[in-house]
Amino acid sequence: MHDNSFLARTLHRRSFFRVAGAGAAASALVLAGCAKEDTITPVPTNQQLVIGKADSVNFTVLNYAYLLEQLEAAFYDKVVTTPPADLLPGELAYLTDLRDHEFIHREYLKFALGSNAYDASFVTQFVFDFSSLTLTTRQGVWTAAQKLEDIGVAAYNGVAKHITTTGYLNMLAKLASVEARHAALAHEVLQAGSWAAPIGATGLDAAKTPIEVVALIQPFVPIEISTAYLPTT
Amino acid sequence: MNLFQIISEIEKVDPEIMDRLTHRRSALSALGDITRKMALAAAPIAIGSAFNKAVGQQTLTNANDILNYALLLEYLEEDFYAQALAAPTLAANLTTGSAARGAIQTIKNHETAHVNLLKAALGTAANPRPASFNFGTAFSTYPTFLTFAQAFEDTGVRAYKGQATNIPRTLNPTVGGNVVNLLTVALQIHSVEARHASHIRYMRRATAAGGTQQFGWITNADGNGAPAAVYGAGNPAATFPAESNVSQGGLTLTSVGGNTYTVAEVSEAFDEGLDNTTVVNIARSVVTF
Numbered sequence: 001m002h003d004n005s006f007l008a009r010t011l012h013r014r015s016f017f018r019v020a021g022a023g024a025a026a027s028a029l030v031l032a033g034c035a036k037e038d039t040i041t042p043v044p045t046n047q048q049l050v051i052g053k054a055d056s057v058n059f060t061v062l063n064y065a066y067l068l069e070q071l072e073a074a075f076y077d078k079v080v081t082t083p084p085a086d087l088l089p090g091e092l093a094y095l096t097d098l099r100d101h102e103f104i105h106r107e108y109l110k111f112a113l114g115s116n117a118y119d120a121s122f123v124t125q126f127v128f129d130f131s132s133l134t135l136t137t138r139q140g141v142w143t144a145a146q147k148l149e150d151i152g153v154a155a156y157n158g159v160a161k162h163i164t165t166t167g168y169l170n171m172l173a174k175l176a177s178v179e180a181r182h183a184a185l186a187h188e189v190l191q192a193g194s195w196a197a198p199i200g201a202t203g204l205d206a207a208k209t210p211i212e213v214v215a216l217i218q219p220f221v222p223i224e225i226s227t228a229y230l231p232t233t
Numbered sequence: 234m235n236l237f238q239i240i241s242e243i244e245k246v247d248p249e250i251m252d253r254l255t256h257r258r259s260a261l262s263a264l265g266d267i268t269r270k271m272a273l274a275a276a277p278i279a280i281g282s283a284f285n286k287a288v289g290q291q292t293l294t295n296a297n298d299i300l301n302y303a304l305l306l307e308y309l310e311e312d313f314y315a316q317a318l319a320a321p322t323l324a325a326n327l328t329t330g331s332a333a334r335g336a337i338q339t340i341k342n343h344e345t346a347h348v349n350l351l352k353a354a355l356g357t358a359a360n361p362r363p364a365s366f367n368f369g370t371a372f373s374t375y376p377t378f379l380t381f382a383q384a385f386e387d388t389g390v391r392a393y394k395g396q397a398t399n400i401p402r403t404l405n406p407t408v409g410g411n412v413v414n415l416l417t418v419a420l421q422i423h424s425v426e427a428r429h430a431s432h433i434r435y436m437r438r439a440t441a442a443g444g445t446q447q448f449g450w451i452t453n454a455d456g457n458g459a460p461a462a463v464y465g466a467g468n469p470a471a472t473f474p475a476e477s478n479v480s481q482g483g484l485t486l487t488s489v490g491g492n493t494y495t496v497a498e499v500s501e502a503f504d505e506g507l508d509n510t511t512v513v514n515i516a517r518s519v520v521t522f
Binding site for chain 2: 179188196
């Protein structure tokens with residue numbers, strides 16, 4: 001019921017007609033949806049990355065989490081492969097642990113999604129674009145790590161309420177607190193005493209909507225991310 | 234029934250609550266064209282079915298009980314840090330202006346904010362603060378204090394996580410003048426407790442004489458001095474495995490995606506929840522209240 005009403009809302013979005021799936025399956029679904037409503041053939045003027053599915057908010061949220069974990073994994077992979085020369089003793093060990101955790105998160109979600117993964121039918125996976133970050137200094141690396149970990153925490157906190165099965169909600173919570181543990185470290189190593197910097201007087205962490213999070217991660221994704229299926233609150 | 238009171242209280246400050254409930258609960262939508270009055274009568278049943286997802290040793294069946302359980306843990310943590318900041322035995326380590334005192338004061342402030350938030354959400358249903366918390370020898374030395382702190386924070390993370398699936402995701406009460414989603418708020422506290430745990434672990438690592446060789450995340454079920462039960466399995470263990478768990482959703486993650494990972498790495502990558510009975514037992518094993 002919830003999923004159907006979500007689909008109905010999605011169908012009313014003008015932007016829906018602009019959506020062209022990067023994956024063939026997603027494209028077919030989109031085209032089929034358009035044909036029902038309108039005979040105009042949509043022209044994919046700009047390719048978009050379609051996250052999730054029209055008929056399943058759970059798979060949409062899981063795909064959204066999968067993209068975030070892919071992003072974090074790619075970031076730490078790049079940093080550990082070519083670490084900045086000025087890392088302090090012990091920092092590479094931290095970054096290696098962070099990389100491995102994100103690898104495991106990514107692989108778990110990929111397994112859980114199976115053929116429902118947004119990139120399951122991709123012939124070639126896109127490469128994340130970290131050109132906006134400074135990854136040649138420890139200052140730049142840890143600043144970027146803070147940003148990505150804080151985004152991860154806020155994303156999971158914000159999206160959890162949309163999950164309709166206890167199993168997936170439980171899974172998201174298991175990941176969220178590990179991201180928060182990472183975030184505290186990423187702040188503290190760069191500036192002693194700053195581990196709690198993102199927490200205000202309310203004592204609460206941030207919670208962001210998928211739309212807010214997509215805007216924050218778009219600079220790292222070389223294809224425009226479609227928000228068509230993502231929850232709007 | 235408490236639920237009727239919750240709905241009634243919420244509706245006083247949020248007149249649209251019934252509209253949202255009726256739109257979101259399929260049980261209500263299935264009734265078709267029903268009057269608002271009928272919807273009002275049926276809503277607690279619909280919400281009740283969401284509460285009934287509690288399994289095993291979870292004994293909490295309504296939102297107020299869950300919030301009061303969280304409030305008890307926050308009372309405990311707040312008092313723990315308040316006593317630490319005032320303890321003569323810790324004065325040499327928690328000196329005015331030091332990073333350590335700053336961190337403990339920050340955590341204490343967060344716990345106070347959590348107490349106030351939960352009390353505001355509960356209103357007159359809020360349980361009173363226990364008369365006293367006796368933490369025994371927790372403040373005898375600085376390393377002992379940090380070990381207790383780690384135990385409380387890691388337990389706090391597990392406690393909130395264990396309730397995530399019990400909190401109705403469609404409950405949007407007005408707290409302190411703001412409409413909030415109860416599940417979202419619980420998770421916003423949950424991740425703050427995780428940041429606390431990470432930093433306390435960092436502080437233990439940095440203490441004199443080598444410190445405790447651990448990172449901000451939980452490796453296997455290693456407590457490094459904290460009670461083993463903090464990292465052990467809850468009840469039922471299938472729902473609340475020990476922190477050493479390496480299997481998620483039926484997949485053993487030590488070998489996945491063409492790579493192999495150590496048991497330690499996989500256990501670190503996931504935090505596990507705990508049922509409320511196990512959590513309260515852990516608390517009562519080290520604290521008298």
